[in-house]
Amino acid sequence: MNQSAMKVSVQKFGNFLSSMVLPNIGAFIAWGLITALFIPTGFFPNEELGKMVGPMVTYMLPLLIGYTGGRLIYDQRGGVVGTIATMGVIIGAPDTPMFLGAMIMGPLGAFVIKKFDGLIEGKIRTGFEMLVNNFSAGILGGVLAILAFLGVGPAVKAFTEVLVSGVDWLLEAGLLPLTSILIEPAKILFLNNAINHGVLSPIGLEQVQQAGKSILFLLEANPGPGLGVLLAFMLFGKGMAKQSAPGAAIIHFFGGIHEIYFPYVLMKPMLLLSVIAGGMSGVFTLVLMGGGLVAPASPGSILAIAAVTPPEGMAYVANFAAVLVATTVSFLISAVILKSSKQTDEDINEATKKMEQMKGKKSSVAGNLTGTTATAAGVLPSNVEKIVFACDAGMGSSAMGASLLRKKVKEAGLDVKVTNTAISTIPADSEIVITQEELTPRAQSKVPNAYHISVDNFLSSPEYDRLIDSLKNGVSGEQAELVEKSEAPVANQTEPAADDQLLLEENIFIGQDFRSKEEAIRFAGEALVNAGYVEESYVDEMMKREEITTTYMGNNVAIPHGTEEAKKSVIKSGFTVVQVPNGVDFNGESAKLIFGIAGKDGTHLDILSGIAVICAEQDNVDQLAEAKSAKEILEIINSN
Structure with missing residues (x-):
């Protein structure tokens, strides 16, 4: 494996570890x-009230990590x-918080059921899907739980004890x-959250059980080394770097x-020397004065550190002293380096791009500070593996858009996974997120580090072809393998796309005429109600959905x-088709075909994919x- 491929693998593994912990930091x-x-x-x-402490760390936190890893x-x-x-794995080692065990069994359980x-x-056979789905999850989950109880739990407990003993030896x-020497350069280069939440936090939480606090929570989270560098730039930097340093420091x-x-x-x-020396001096201060935290400080803010500092002894004095000492040492060394530099103007934008390339993703915070925010016109993430279409409910427009792009990705020979979801459930590790223009701000707030693309026409957006071209150009030196199987494949165009239970002839209405889109939507909704696909309340939710952003798709x-x-109002998946030859106005666009949709458990996606492919051609x-x-x-x- 070459150096670049190894770095990418380490990045992915580190990001995956931190992705299991970061969404649950509030619980920690x-x-x-x-x-x-x-x-x-x-x-x-x-x-x-103290009785909550034990069960929360024994059950709640590992289960949250296991669920997140599986998801x-x-x-x-x-x-x-x-x-x-x-x-x-929790019951297999009841005396040890099973954070490492959860990081193993959560993803392993999901991998096994996915393969099954x-x-x-x-x-x-049709009609047995729910039975098989429920029992397979229960049986496989039960078997894995037994294996974890008998083998994985005790093994992880022994491994954790070795790690804790190693830390104790380093302390002594x-x-x-x-x-x-390892932590400071690694976090800057590409393993920021992975070090803290993927490695140090599980061991630190084990120490908390024994000693009431852990110094490990401050090895990476101490803001002192970085603050020292920024203060030096404020006084001795030049150009854009000096101007942006005060805001960055705050x-x-x-x-x-x-x-x-x-x-x-x-x-x-x-300046790596500055942060390394600052980090070492901060850790030395913590060891000398007996500092530590009772839980991870995330984000690594001085406010978060204060919130999880234990009250007994000199913990506050020790922790704040460690931050102050680290800041001072880092500042002094940084000042010498900057003062002796002959460069007249530092290129902070170029450095930000370098950081994003090494981290393998955009940085919304650094980009905002330097005026290089991630937009569709920016630089795509390297080694893209997942593209997510998102809409409000995740069952209509996003599914159609995902179907079309999935087809283009397959035709281009790219090994990229394309899925769709509701904005509220966009995966935290999404690399590229595509939404309608009105919904992009919501998607950005949900996954700010993803690369966001806005489209106004899910059926024929030129952004799809631009994205495909960019992805193809990003395949460096190797021909990407053709995707053999997608999670939700586009309907086979040589077979009927419509299921007789999803789209019936009596639910297709010819030659309709409406005065407004609201009238047309209610007609389509009532047709779904009359067909037994949804409850009456679903129609009002269709109207609410249209208020959020138009469901006009283009063409x-x-x-x-x-x-x-509204998903709870869906009885079963189904469609209705309303033909409006003269068109009805949808926010300035003329809709001549209206597909009323009710989706439950993803069973409507195949026919929706087929309709998307058909309607992509005017x-x-x-x-x-x-x-x-x-x-x-x-x-x-059926013929397409």
């Missing part, structure tokens, strides 16, 4: 605060099986400060976003459907809009 903080407040040595000792691999189904498997589903795909030998120290200072170090690699096609909240839409009977429309859909 809640546990840390309850611990600091109510244990016998806490601020407000309370025996009754990253295989969505909700993977999360459920991963949680079952994690419970086995792949083996039985297309082999289950006075060598713990030397860890900064974000870094009080906001806890450490990656904001990474470009400044990369701009002058000699004279609209696909009204409910909001995410000639096909014109043919459907001019059809003289419901039977003719059904035949056109």
Whole structure:
């Protein structure tokens, strides 16, 4: 494996570890605060409330990690099986918090059920899908839980004890400060959150159980080394770097976003000496004065550090002193380096790009500071593996857009996974997210580090071809393998796309005329109700969905459907087709074909994919809009 490929592999592994912990940091903080407040040595000792501490760290936190790890691999189904498997490893070693065990069993459980589903795909008789899905998850989850109880739990417990003993040895030998030689450069280069949340936090939480606090939570999270570099740039920097340093210092120290200072170090690699020395001096201070935290400080803000500092002894003095000493040492060395530099103007933008390339993703914070925010006109992430289409409910427009792009990706020979989801459930590790223009701000707030593309026409957006070209150009030196199987494949155009239970001839309405889109949407919704696909409340949710952003897809096609909240009103998946030869106005666009959609458990995606492929061609839409009977429309859909 060459150096570049190895770096990418390490990046992915590190990002995956941190992705299991980061979404659950709120739970870690809640546990840390309850611990600091109510244990016998806490601020407000309370025996009754203190009873929550043990169960939260033993059960709640590992189960959250296991569920999140499983969901990253295989969505909700993977999360459920991963949680079952994690419970086995928890009970198998009840005296040890099973964070490492959860990081193993959560993804493993999801991987096993994903492989099983792949083996039985297309082999289950109609009507038995739910039975097989539920029992396979239960049986496989149970088996994995037993294996985890018998083998993985005890093995992880032994491994954790070795790690803790190693840390204790480093402490006794006075060598713990030397860890900064590895931690500080690694976090700047490409392993920021992975070090803290993937490696140090699980061991630190084990130490908390034994000693009430852990120094490990501050090895990476100490803001002092980065603050020292930024203060030096404020006084001795030049150009854009000096102008942006004050804002970066505030974000870094009080906001806890450490990656904001990474470009400044990369701009002058000699500054690695500053952060290493600052980190070592901070750790030495913590060891000398007995510092530590009761829970991870995330983000690494001075405010977060204060919140999870234990009240007993000199912990506050030790922790704040460690930050101050690290800042001072880092500042002094940085000042010498900057003062002796002959460069007249530092290129902070170029350094930011370098950081993003090494991290393998865009940095929204650093980009905002330097005026290089991630937009569709920016630089795509390297080694893209996942593209996510997102809409409000995740069952209509996003599914059609994903179907079309999935087809283009396959035709281009790219090994890239294309899926669709609701904005509220966009995976945290999404690399590229495509949404309608009105929904992009919501998607950006959900996954700010992803690369976002806005489109106004899901059926024929030129952004698709631009994206494909960019992805193809990004394949360096190797021919990407053709995708053999997609998670939700485009309907086979040589076979009928419509299922007789999803689209019936009596649910196709010819020659309709409406005064407004609201009237047309209600007509389509009532048709779904009359067909037994949805409850009456679903129609109102269709209207609410249209208020959020239009369901007009382009090419004279609209696909009204409910909001995410409306999913509970869906009885079973189904479609209705409403032909409007003269068109009806959808926010200035003329819709001649209206596909009313009700989706449940993804069973509508195949036919929706087929409709998307058909309607991507304007000639096909014109043919459907001019059809003289419901039977003719059904035949056109089935023949494509």
